[in-house]
Amino acid sequence: MKAKRILAAVAACAMIFGALPALADDQGPPHPPGETAQVYSDPLAPFNEKMFWFNLKLDHYVLHPVAEGYAAVAPIPVREAVGRFFDNVNFIPRFANNLFQLRLADAGGEVARFGINSTVGVAGLFDPADHWFGLKESRNDMGLTLGHYGIGQGPYLVLPVLGPGTIRDDVGYAADSAMWPLPYFVPWYVWFPTDGGKFVIEAVNYRSLHLDLFEQVDRYAIDLYGAVQDGYLQRRASQLRRVNE
């Protein structure tokens, strides 16, 4: 029932945003000089900027200090193993979206990776699928699937906590999150705190492995918001080019 409702919501969003022009969607591989790339339109900028600075403060006062403390007690190999564990657990959307895009070899590879790494790889803490069998992870998500089938990305949108995205990518994120099985099997007072904890630990662990992430960007940025916005949009455009190949 819940899944059906979500699918209906996704379909509705797809119809609405499919009609929107794609913003800078096909900024192919860099143009020869003289052809200047188009400038992004950012209709939600006033909201986005507020959320961007909120997220930056949240990171500065909460996430970064916590990640730093965590990094001080947990050595890098441990944190990398934790990262691999979550990566392994989150395999369903990767598998599903490879399947949706008919990337059957990648979808099959994801199943094999999950099987190998969950068992031989000790619940995903290690990655023997890559090291022994050369099976690399095939990153994919619903935002890319929607883009693959020609749905425009809609306006750029910065959400509190979740960070930069586009309407399409955020809808995709909601759909991918709905593939997480726990809420379908246990009552809410079990899955809600569990998933909350998972979200927080994942975020802290990731930040602990990239402690100077913002500092590196900020050091060379004239306008931090613009740098992050363009970095996000260029990265997604290049991922979409990859799945469209």
Next chain:
Amino acid sequence: MKPRAKSTILLNHRLLSGLLATLLAFAATSQVKAMYADGGPMETTQLFVNQALKIMADKQTPVADRQRQLRQVIEPRFDFTEMARQALGPHWRALKPNQRQDFAEVFKGFMESAYLSKIGEYSGQKVEFIKQSSLGDGYAQVASNILQPSKPSIPVNYLLEQKDGSWKVYDVTVDNISIIQNYQNQFNRVINEDGFDKLLADLKAKQRQLASSSAG
């Protein structure tokens, strides 16, 4: 004896002209080779990147000297004016000639301080060159990877244009993110919100900050 002498002369003549032809051919090919070694986009990029790596690895020489060496290696290989023009995007056309010149100069100083400040961070990473591909007449892309021990490698692509007989870099992409396009978005926002003069001031301030962070 006479015919023989003649044939000897003839032989000598033939030998000589043969030798001359070979020499000429050799000279021509070596000239082509020299042109190639200096001219291909891949060779050009490889050459200056390897020179730059060597300078960055040389921790004995004082930083200031190495920065001067690095600048000498990089400067002739980058078309900073073209970079500045693209980084301004549509705003470039609205500028007066002297404003363009000001901006190009400030932007060049900023970019130089940015890469020179990287000198202290170098810790033996190696660079592998993968391929060159054409981006149309007179434009090329050179793909490379920065290899880091026990970490995923970083794909870095150089975009080059042929200008006055040599290849010059006009953009660099890191992880498929174009640096110039990224600055274009930032500059566009600053100009739209606070105007061109604010952008110039911000660039100058950032340049000083980068320069002072790498001097010590």
